[in-house]
Amino acid sequence: xxxxxxxxxxxxxxxxxxxxxxxxxxxxxxxxxxxxxxxxxxxxxxxxxxxxxxxxxxxxxxxxxxxxxxxxxxxxxxxxxxxxxxxxxxxxxxxxxxxxxxxxxxxxxxxxxxxxxxxxxxxxxxxxxxxxxxxxxxxxxxxxxxxxxxxxxxxxxxxxxxxxxxxxxxxxxxxxxxxxxxxxxxxxxxxxxxxxxxxxxxxxxxxxxxxxxxxxxxxxxxxxxxxxxxxxxxxxxxxxxxxxxxxxxxxxxxxxxxxxxxxxxxxxxxxxxxxxxxxxxxxxxxxxxxxxxxxxxxxxxxxxxxxxxxxxxxxxxxxxxxxxxxxxxxxxxxxxxxxxxxxxxxxxxxxxxxxxxxxxxxxxxxxxxxxxxxxxxxxxxxxxxxxxxxxxxxxxxxxxxxxxxxxxxxxxxxxxxxxxxxxxxxxxxxxxxxxxxxxxxxxxxxxxxxxxxxxxxxxxxxxxxxxxxxxxxxxxxxxxxxxxxxxxxxxxxxxxxxxxxxxxxxxxxxxxxxxxxxxxxxxxxxxxxxxxxxxxxxxxxxxxxxxxxxxxxxxxxxxxxxxxxxxxxxxxxxxxxxxxxxxxxxxxxxxxxxxxxxxxxxxxxxxxxxxxxxxxxxxxxxxxxxxxx
Ligand code: COA
Ligand code: AMP
Numbered sequence: 324x325x326x327x328x329x330x331x332x333x334x335x336x337x338x339x340x341x342x343x344x345x346x347x348x349x350x351x352x353x354x355x356x357x358x359x360x361x362x363x364x365x366x367x368x369x370x371x372x373x374x375x376x377x378x379x380x381x382x383x384x385x386x387x388x389x390x391x392x393x394x395x396x397x398x399x400x401x402x403x404x405x406x407x408x409x410x411x412x413x414x415x416x417x418x419x420x421x422x423x424x425x426x427x428x429x430x431x432x433x434x435x436x437x438x439x440x441x442x443x444x445x446x447x448x449x450x451x452x453x454x455x456x457x458x459x460x461x462x463x464x465x466x467x468x469x470x471x472x473x474x475x476x477x478x479x480x481x482x483x484x485x486x487x488x489x490x491x492x493x494x495x496x497x498x499x500x501x502x503x504x505x506x507x508x509x510x511x512x513x514x515x516x517x518x519x520x521x522x523x524x525x526x527x528x529x530x531x532x533x534x535x536x537x538x539x540x541x542x543x544x545x546x547x548x549x550x551x552x553x554x555x556x557x558x559x560x561x562x563x564x565x566x567x568x569x570x571x572x573x574x575x576x577x578x579x580x581x582x583x584x585x586x587x588x589x590x591x592x593x594x595x596x597x598x599x600x601x602x603x604x605x606x607x608x609x610x611x612x613x614x615x616x617x618x619x620x621x622x623x624x625x626x627x628x629x630x631x632x633x634x635x636x637x638x639x640x641x642x643x644x645x646x647x648x649x650x651x652x653x654x655x656x657x658x659x660x661x662x663x664x665x666x667x668x669x670x671x672x673x674x675x676x677x678x679x680x681x682x683x684x685x686x687x688x689x690x691x692x693x694x695x696x697x698x699x700x701x702x703x704x705x706x707x708x709x710x711x712x713x714x715x716x717x718x719x720x721x722x723x724x725x726x727x728x729x730x731x732x733x734x735x736x737x738x739x740x741x742x743x744x745x746x747x748x749x750x751x752x753x754x755x756x757x758x759x760x761x762x763x764x765x766x767x768x769x770x771x772x773x774x775x776x777x778x779x780x781x782x783x784x785x786x787x788x789x790x791x792x793x794x795x796x797x798x799x800x801x802x803x804x805x806x807x808x809x810x811x812x813x814x815x816x817x818x819x820x821x822x823x824x825x826x827x828x829x830x831x832x833x834x835x836x837x838x839x840x841x842x843x844x845x846x847x848x849x850x851x852x853x854x855x856x857x858x859x860x861x862x863x864x865x866x867x868x869x870x871x872x873x874x875x876x877x878x879x880x881x882x883x884x885x886x887x888x889x890x891x892x893x894x895x896x897x898x899x900x901x902x903x904x905x906x907x908x909x910x911x912x913x914x915x916x917x918x919x920x921x922x923x924x925x926x927x928x929x930x931x932x933x934x935x936x937x938x939x940x941x942x943x944x945x946x947x948x949x950x951x952x
Pocket of ligand 1: 604609632
């Protein structure tokens with residue numbers, strides 16, 4: 324039996340000792356006497372009697388261990404021209420000071436703080452400051468519009484909001500304050516204070532309840548770490564579900580710290596003093612786990628990059644960053660590599676940089692198409708590791724664990740389930756299917772530490788969405804198969820979630836937005852294949868009888884509407900007015916059939932279709948392929 328298999332077996336056959344051993348890497352104020360608490364199954368808790376502070380583990384303990392002068396965080400921002408570094412000692416001072424600001428504003432253990440910020444170090448500092456005082460942060464991705472932000476404010480009920488005067492998107496400066504003010508206006512919940520980081524690219528006008536970050540921090544008294552129960556929430560991260568109401572994924576402190584620390588060694592092979600560059604955004608789970616918490620928990624150096632893979636200013640920026648900071652492990656989404664390849668098909672820009680320190684490229688967030696895998700592999704000549712995970716899981720479910728034992732790669736598969744994850748494939752009746760047969764991918768309960776214990780304030784929705792479909796199993800929402808060698812192939816979502824440029828979005832919420840237009844009678848949004856972004860949304864609407872509007876005008880209004888309501892990140896650029904939508908006799912819109920036709924597949928027409936002529940009329944419109952420029 325190889326190292327991987329031994330570890331996987333140990334984790335599933337004796338999870339208690341496996342995870343208690345892993346927990347020894349964390350500094351506890353009260354060490355846990357046991358790992359798993361099943362008393363409230365199917366809601367499981369990890370390390371129920373442990374107490375710790377995650378910020379202490381990510382920052383202070385490295386200073387105490389004599390690593391204060393080591394660089395903890397590198398900020399590299401080609402869009403603003405700034406590059407700076409924070410040693411662990413400096414990071415501790417900044418975080419302690421901002422924790423003091425929050426404490427002075429009345430934020431205490433369990434209170435929520437909403438963070439709506441671009442990729443600046445202060446975003447990570449604000450997150451760690453919350454962790455320091457036992458407050459719960461909820462970071463909202465900057466590409467979301469005021470309505471989406473308001474929904475999150477109303478669910479998380481933050482006491483304080485932390486934001487910045489602007490973000491920088493390529494060459495565009497996006498003022499955040501007007502978006503935030505609009506969201507605050509829309510939200511029913513009223514928070515106490517807003518802290519704004521003023522950026523020189525666009526300063527914000529501050530109101531009576533707003534504090535300037537620099538002023539606030541100048542007078543702050545540094546605050547120490549507050550030990551809290553391991554099962555207390557560290558953060559809430561909203562993610563797209565099938566409806567317009569996002570799911571507030573809760574992350575606990577102890578399980579997350581243990582799992583992330585373990586994953587850094589076993590999966591990413593990054594240890595103290597080594598550098599990890601995760602090109603994502605702190606607004607996504609990848610950013611939470613592998614820009615902020617995991618690299619810091621192990622005492623590594625993390626790179627926070629504010630820019631795009633291409634155009635800021637060129638397609639060689641990832642290579643520059645990797646070379647300048649001697650990055651060992653890099654992590655991004657396949658889309659970023661497709662974008663680089665489009666601009667620099669031969670990867671000629673790598674020649675300008677010394678990539679000899681780069682040992683691994685990890686890709687996740689969407690399916691890694693074999694073509695992109697082969698291109699990256701040939702270009703870099705290092706292991707290219709596809710790995711599969713979700714906001715809910717907090718860390719990878721399936722990966723090739725290079726720190727344990729590297730397995731031969733099968734392009735198209737993220738390899739085998741990691742220790743802690745007992746992955747199965749079921750048919751609709753909940754029976755395991757044979758190897759090679761596609762079905763719903765599920766994970767046997769209990770999920771390992773680090774994965775979501777519940778949804779914020781909504782155990783019922785947690786159980787209904789994930790645990791009630793197959794008794795004793797977590798429904799991932801992805802379909803796929805496991806081959807004879809145990810390799811998992813993830814084929815796509817079974818619900819209304821789509822992945823656009825590695826960003827998880829809900830077609831349901833786009834439909835809800837379209838339906839608010841006064842001329843729309845009904846609508847459908849589907850995700851169709853796109854060569855660059857993996858998937859892009861397309862909308863189809865039927866107008867109310869008697870509407871005498873020019874089609875093109877309504878279509879443009881609808882594109883604008885979704886951008887205004889959900890945000891630019893929704894990337895819905897193609898909405899078509901059609902005569903009718905194909906439905907079953909019971910009135911269900913045949914979205915899967917529409918998607919199949921749009922993707923050019925030989926899609927069978929279900930026998931339950933109400934009127935086959937509707938789909939025939941729609942065929943030419945569905946077939947009109949509009950790739951992103
Ligand atoms: N704030 C404000 N607007 C944002 C934003 C943010 N943080 N992030 C994206 N947007 C906007 C973009 O400017 C774009 O606006 P536009 O329609 O006016 O051009 C829109 O949202 C869509 O963004 P995106 O899908 O990212 O497209 P893009 O053309 O700007 O960039 C890629 C394409 C491939 C370069 C980019 O998506 C990328 O780097 N992807 C990597 C994926 C990634 O990091 N995923 C995270 C999970 S690992
Ligand atoms: P998110 O919650 O934003 O991380 O998105 C999670 C979803 O992205 C998963 O449910 C998958 O549909 C998809 N996904 C993430 N990583 C991969 C991968 N390596 N291969 C295929 N799909 C992936």
